[in-house]
Amino acid sequence: xxxxxxxxxDDENITLEADSGSVMALAVENGVQGIDxxxxxxxxxxxxxxxxxxxxxxxxxxxxxxxxxxxELDDNVNEFSRLCCxxxxxxxxxxxxxxxxx
Amino acid sequence: xxxxxxxxxxxxxxxxxxxxxxxxxxDPVTMMLRLKDVRKCAHNAKTFSSEDIPGRIVVPSEVxxxxxxxxxxxxDPPKHKGFRGLLDPWFKRPLENEYKQKLHSIVDKxxxxxxxxxxxxxxxxxxxxxxxxxxTLLLNTPFEDSIQWISWGTHVFRSEGDALDGDKAQVLYxxxxxxxxxxxxxxxDDLFSVLLGAEVxxxxxxxxxxxxxxxxxxxxGRDTVINAVSNSIAYLADHPESLKRxxxxxxxxxxxxxxxxxxxxxxxxxxxxxKEDTQVCEHAAKADSRISLCWASANRDETVFxxxxxxxxxxxxNPHVGFGFSHHNCxxxxxxxxxxxxxxxxxxxxxxxxxxxxxxxxIEEWDDFHRKVGYEKLVVxxxxx
Numbered sequence: 211x212x213x214x215x216x217x218x219x220d221d222e223n224i225t226l227e228a229d230s231g232s233v234m235a236l237a238v239e240n241g242v243q244g245i246d247x248x249x250x251x252x253x254x255x256x257x258x259x260x261x262x263x264x265x266x267x268x269x270x271x272x273x274x275x276x277x278x279x280x281x282e283l284d285d286n287v288n289e290f291s292r293l294c295c296x297x298x299x300x301x302x303x304x305x306x307x308x309x310x311x312x
Numbered sequence: 313x314x315x316x317x318x319x320x321x322x323x324x325x326x327x328x329x330x331x332x333x334x335x336x337x338x339d340p341v342t343m344m345l346r347l348k349d350v351r352k353c354a355h356n357a358k359t360f361s362s363e364d365i366p367g368r369i370v371v372p373s374e375v376x377x378x379x380x381x382x383x384x385x386x387x388d389p390p391k392h393k394g395f396r397g398l399l400d401p402w403f404k405r406p407l408e409n410e411y412k413q414k415l416h417s418i419v420d421k422x423x424x425x426x427x428x429x430x431x432x433x434x435x436x437x438x439x440x441x442x443x444x445x446x447x448t449l450l451l452n453t454p455f456e457d458s459i460q461w462i463s464w465g466t467h468v469f470r471s472e473g474d475a476l477d478g479d480k481a482q483v484l485y486x487x488x489x490x491x492x493x494x495x496x497x498x499x500x501d502d503l504f505s506v507l508l509g510a511e512v513x514x515x516x517x518x519x520x521x522x523x524x525x526x527x528x529x530x531x532x533g534r535d536t537v538i539n540a541v542s543n544s545i546a547y548l549a550d551h552p553e554s555l556k557r558x559x560x561x562x563x564x565x566x567x568x569x570x571x572x573x574x575x576x577x578x579x580x581x582x583x584x585x586x587k588e589d590t591q592v593c594e595h596a597a598k599a600d601s602r603i604s605l606c607w608a609s610a611n612r613d614e615t616v617f618x619x620x621x622x623x624x625x626x627x628x629x630n631p632h633v634g635f636g637f638s639h640h641n642c643x644x645x646x647x648x649x650x651x652x653x654x655x656x657x658x659x660x661x662x663x664x665x666x667x668x669x670x671x672x673x674x675i676e677e678w679d680d681f682h683r684k685v686g687y688e689k690l691v692v693x694x695x696x697x
Contacts, residue, residue, distance in 0.1 A: 248645065250566035252630035255641075276616065276629050279348065283355040283638065 212304040216260075218243045219312040233308070234258040234295035244310035251295035256280050259311035261290045266306050270297050286311040315671045316550035318543070318576065320621055321681045322609035330593040334679040336372050341583055341602045342592065343678070347610040347633065349593055353584065354605050354637040360584035362640060363388040369583040371604050377481045383524035385532070389639055394513040396639070399525065402506065403450070403643050406650040411449055418445045419654045423662050427696045431669055434690040439541040440466055442651070443534060450529070450647050451503040460487075461530075466538060488526050492519055503529070533644045536578040539674075539686035540652060543576040547623065548659065549666035549692050554625060559660040564626040569652045574632035575623050577608035580676055580683055582636065607633045608683060664697040 215225045216237055228236045237245035237258070246257035253276055262270050273281060273292055281291045294308065313319075325332050326345035333342045344350050353360045366381040367374030381387070384395035405411050422442055426432045444458040451457075464483060495504035496519070507522035548555045558565055581604040586597045597603060611632045612620040635642035642648070659666075670691035676683045 248649075249570055249630075252567055252570045252628065252632075254570060254631050254633075255635075274629070276631050279351070280631055283351055 212299055212301055212306065214299070214303060215307045216242045216245070217307065217309045219310055228299050229301070231299055232295050233260075233297040233299060233303075233306075234293075236299065237294065242310065244312050245294065247295060249295075253277055253280060253293060253296060256284055256293060258294045259284055259286065260292055260294045260308040261286075261288060261311055262292055263307040263309070264290055269303055269306050284311070314550045315668055316543070316546040318684050320609070320612040321683050322606065323612065323614070325681075326609050326613065331595055332679075332681070334681070336602075337376070339368070339373055339375075339602060341371050341604045342595070342597060343581060343604045343606045343609070344592060345606050345609040346593070347613040347616050347631070350605045350607065350610040350633060351637050353592065353603060354633075354640065357388050357392075357639065359587055359590050360603060361388050361587045362386050362392075362584060364585040368585060368602070371581055371583045371602075373583075374481075377478045378485075378527070380485070380520060380527055381524045382528040382532075383521055384643070385528050385640065386524075391513075392639060395525075396643075398510055398512050398517075399643060402503065404646050406450070406647045412650065412654070414449055415446060415650060415654050416658070418442070418449075419651075419658045420662070423655075423658050423694065427662065427694050429693075431667075431691050431693045434542050434545055434692055435466060435538065435687055438545070439538040442541055442655075443537040446537075446647070446651050447530075447533065450533075450644070452506075453502045453504075466535070484527065484530055485523075488523050488530075492522060492526075529644070532642075533647070535686075537644075537648055537651060539578040540572065540576055540648060541655060542686050542690050543578075544572050544652060544655065545659075545666065545692060546668065546671065546687065546690055547572070549668035551623075552665050554623070555659065555663070555665065557625060558656055561626075562657075562660070565653065565656050565660075567627060567630070568625040569649060569656065570630050570632065570634075571623055571625060571627045572652065573634035573648075574611045574617075574627075574630055576686075577611045577632075577634050578685070579634075579636075580608045580678075580685060581606040582640075605633075605637075607636065608685075662697055663694050665695045667693040667695065669693060 211227050211229050213225055213227050217223055224242055226236055226240050232251050234247045234251055238247045248257045249255040277293050277296050281287050322345050330346045331342050331344055333340050344353055362369050365375050367378040384392045441462055444461040448455050448458050491504050495508055499505040507517055507525055510517045583602050583604045586599055586601050589599050590597050614620050635645040671687055672689035673684045674686045674688045676685050
């Protein structure tokens, strides 16, 4: 089981638990504001953009080239950006903190 | 080649050059063919603008048949943001349970009616009917309104290059004027009234602006939805193993829908007007010329997609631009996805197989590029499960 915390643009902290699936799906199922996941998780819509807490980047790993290409043209991109549909939930993510890019 | 195959006419030029200039009513268009270029140009609204003479960014150009600006589609940022912010919540309603249930009963009824044993001409008797009935949900208007929209046929809004075009388009514009006048006199909770009562950036929306939103909603979501629905049915008729797989593995249906949108690319391309001298693909693009973002070509870009000319139902990485890209991405995408999702669910539930009886391809011609976008005629027989 991994506990994952989302911080929304309204500064609301939402901590959720799961052991599988994508981080995007977890957020959408629980109505996390700002994570829409319009394309269902195939890296096409960029509506699940988050900023990973800098010290947690090692938990999530880096974005793939296709994901980076998507992020490159997003207005709120920074070096900690990920599309969370591309982050699979495992126990290693326990304690992960993500800020919704908005 | 199977009847449902949709070839990629852009492959060679995309690989060798990356762009191609095609003619359109004395206002040529340079089509961008590679995914990365398409995305970059779509994102760069300052250089590649959507806000010019109304109708000019559409290819073929609609400048001769339309004076009303489509909103938010023909408005650049930052003004675009206010309109989009107003419209987004309304156009996300297809995610609500009540909407989903109503859409399900529309699709279920239509499929069930066509299971009786006779053949059905999908374009006019199924897709047009489904698109029109579903539109009553998006607009929150009475179901009976769809009868009139169906009676307009499939080619009512599009410029096809003949003298009657203006008259055809006028049918829609007159209809919208009448509906907006009715909404002004007797406001309801439909989109007509909601728009007329709305404020954007502190300013009340005008009747002309409301009309611009409605033209976009009617015209932008007509051929595209009809093509997406018809092409999905043709594909599933031609590939019974895929219908079986979707039935057996409901968890892949979401991915399959994105893959259909990529492969079918119901809208071939959309234009932009170049605002300052620049370069695209190392080719000079002059101010006041037109480029287009060729979604259909970008979606077959072999440098991004493995096996781009195959439908891979569970394609995991699928960064397609079938709904456009960046701030002007398709406003109706949520509605369109919900229609396809519901259709797949109902077909899996009720239909055992689909016989593909007769097809006549609908081919678009952009100079030397001939692209199949759907069907003029598609006759099938739905066999019950």
